């Protein structure tokens with residue numbers, strides 16, 4: 001793909017999605033014309049309508065961040081999760097078939113069962129235990145089965161970033177006026193800052209080396225460690241105490257260990273993602289007290 005400044009990116013979910021908004025900003029900053037959509041409406045589930053939409057928009061690249069992301073609620077609404085996470089990517093892929101427009105589709109570390117114990121590679125078995133993880137994996141497969149020539153699937157993890165509710169922001173809001181809080185310490189993953197992910201996605205896309213990639217900030221953390229560092233960066237005195245998952249019951253089974261190995265991305269781009277700790281500090285410093293209290 002050329003690096004002409006006049007190219008157009010269409011970000012599905014870029015109007016209000018956590019990652020989508022960062023993608024829209026990064027691509028615009030890089031000189032792309034950017035078009036964004038809100039969450040998918042009924043017409044998006046029709047191949048012909050979607051194809052007409054793509055033809056009208058005429059983008060050089062489509063990025064799909066549309067997803068059913070409420071991990072616990074998905075256990076109660078498996079059909080709706082399946083519709084957004086499995087059926088819709090297949091429809092997007094079919095609508096793009098033959099149009100020669102590259103597609104970037106985002107997926108998740110929750111496709112893994114978390115039992116491996118060392119960082120997950122792209123080709124490791126994806127045996128999700130939650131409805132969310134299973135439907136996201138099925139969405140990947142739906143796209144891969146179409147045999148699209150120009151497809152990136154990017155699995156990422158534990159997102160935090162500006163303009164939308166996320167785990168780090170929730171922790172800061174809770175910890176602002178509290179003396180202590182208990183946060184799960186027996187789930188370990190790859191915290192990832194959406195502006196970083198957007199920049200790294202852009203770099204990967206420019207290589208034209210299509211395929212399945214893991215992409216996250218470097219390092220690993222438990223939810224407790226992530227919350228502790230965010231609270232420290234904010235200068236709050238709240239103590240973050242480690243607790244086991246059984247003390248914070250959640251409907252969906254989450255992987256105990258879902259750290260992503262990003263070396264395939266580094267081989268393709270020459271970029272080593274910066275540590276999540278640097279990124280979380282930047283994020284916390286960039287949020288104003290007013291934002292955090294929302």
Ligand SMILES: NC(=O)c1ccc[n+]([C@@H]2O[C@H](COP(=O)([O-])OP(=O)(O)OC[C@H]3O[C@@H](n4cnc5c(N)ncnc54)[C@H](OP(=O)(O)O)[C@@H]3O)[C@@H](O)[C@H]2O)c1
Pocket residue numbers: 012013014015016017018019020037038039040064065066067068069070084106107108109136155156157158159160164
């Ligand atoms: N957030 C994470 O920690 C995380 C971790 C790993 C992978 N990912 C993946 O990264 C991608 C982007 O995630 P994100 O956190 O940016 O997602 P998000 O902000 O929750 O949502 C992304 C888009 O999907 C829409 N959406 C959310 N829930 C929906 C539902 N139930 N029905 C229909 N549309 C819905 C959103 O609409 P609204 O803005 O109107 O809600 C938005 O347009 C997804 O593929 C996700 O699976 C996310």
